[in-house]
Amino acid sequence: MFAALCFNFDNTLCDLWRSERQVLSQCELGNIAPASLAKQLVTYKSRGLVYQQSAHEYISDAFKHCLPIADHRTLTEQYLAAFGQTCVLQPYCEAVLAQLAQHVPLYLISNGLANYQRQRINNSGIAQYFEEVVVSGDVGVAKPQRRIFDLALTPNNLPRQHVLHIGSSLGCDYLVAKQAGVQFCYVNQLGYRHLAEVDYEVRALSELSALADYLAEVNSGLSAG
Numbered sequence: 001m002f003a004a005l006c007f008n009f010d011n012t013l014c015d016l017w018r019s020e021r022q023v024l025s026q027c028e029l030g031n032i033a034p035a036s037l038a039k040q041l042v043t044y045k046s047r048g049l050v051y052q053q054s055a056h057e058y059i060s061d062a063f064k065h066c067l068p069i070a071d072h073r074t075l076t077e078q079y080l081a082a083f084g085q086t087c088v089l090q091p092y093c094e095a096v097l098a099q100l101a102q103h104v105p106l107y108l109i110s111n112g113l114a115n116y117q118r119q120r121i122n123n124s125g126i127a128q129y130f131e132e133v134v135v136s137g138d139v140g141v142a143k144p145q146r147r148i149f150d151l152a153l154t155p156n157n158l159p160r161q162h163v164l165h166i167g168s169s170l171g172c173d174y175l176v177a178k179q180a181g182v183q184f185c186y187v188n189q190l191g192y193r194h195l196a197e198v199d200y201e202v203r204a205l206s207e208l209s210a211l212a213d214y215l216a217e218v219n220s221g222l223s224a225g
Contacts, residue, residue: 002163007167011168100215103216144175161182184199
């Protein structure tokens with residue numbers, strides 16, 4: 001039985017590449033295809049968020065890396081104007097969260113830019129399912145540092161061995177789960193081969209409906225007992 005479920009946001013609940021592409025389609029890119037640049041930005045961001053930077057500094061650095069000749073200041077302003085308002089959710093995301101939230105507390109622990117990441121989460125429509133949302137840019141610590149988990153779990157007296165973290169990154173979510181002493185479910189949407197000793201693995205969020213069914217059955221048994 002799980003006392004709580006923790007979720008990662010980007011690339012787990014949110015389709016980051018499609019979200020980036022949608023944001024970039026609102027920017028003046030000239031002959032550059034939004035889809036191509038979106039892939040570059042996703043790769044850049046996967047290296048880790050420098051949360052000490054301001055949003056403008058971080059995004060400007062990203063554009064300097066991906067588009068050395070571009071007007072970085074204008075692009076950064078256009079990008080950030082759209083970024084906080086844009087989030088494309090993964091298929092079945094909201095339905096699965098609604099199912100799970102009926103049976104166990106849900107928490108969201110996300111690396112992301114201060115203010116903007118929380119805007120994206122709120123605008124996605126799924127914030128209502130979480131007991132608490134912790135964003136690295138707001139608290140000054142990021143995954144895979146375990147302290148970001150402590151901020152959510154310790155005040156709520158959640159027993160670590162009965163907490164399951166659900167994420168899409170072995171280099172971030174898996175590591176922080178192990179360091180924080182919680183179980184880990186790998187959302188391996190692309191079917192990557194790996195050697196990590198994960199506790200659970202799914203290929204799509206829709207598979208978590210089985211977990212909701214299990215929790216419902218356990219809760220029913222406890223009530224009957």
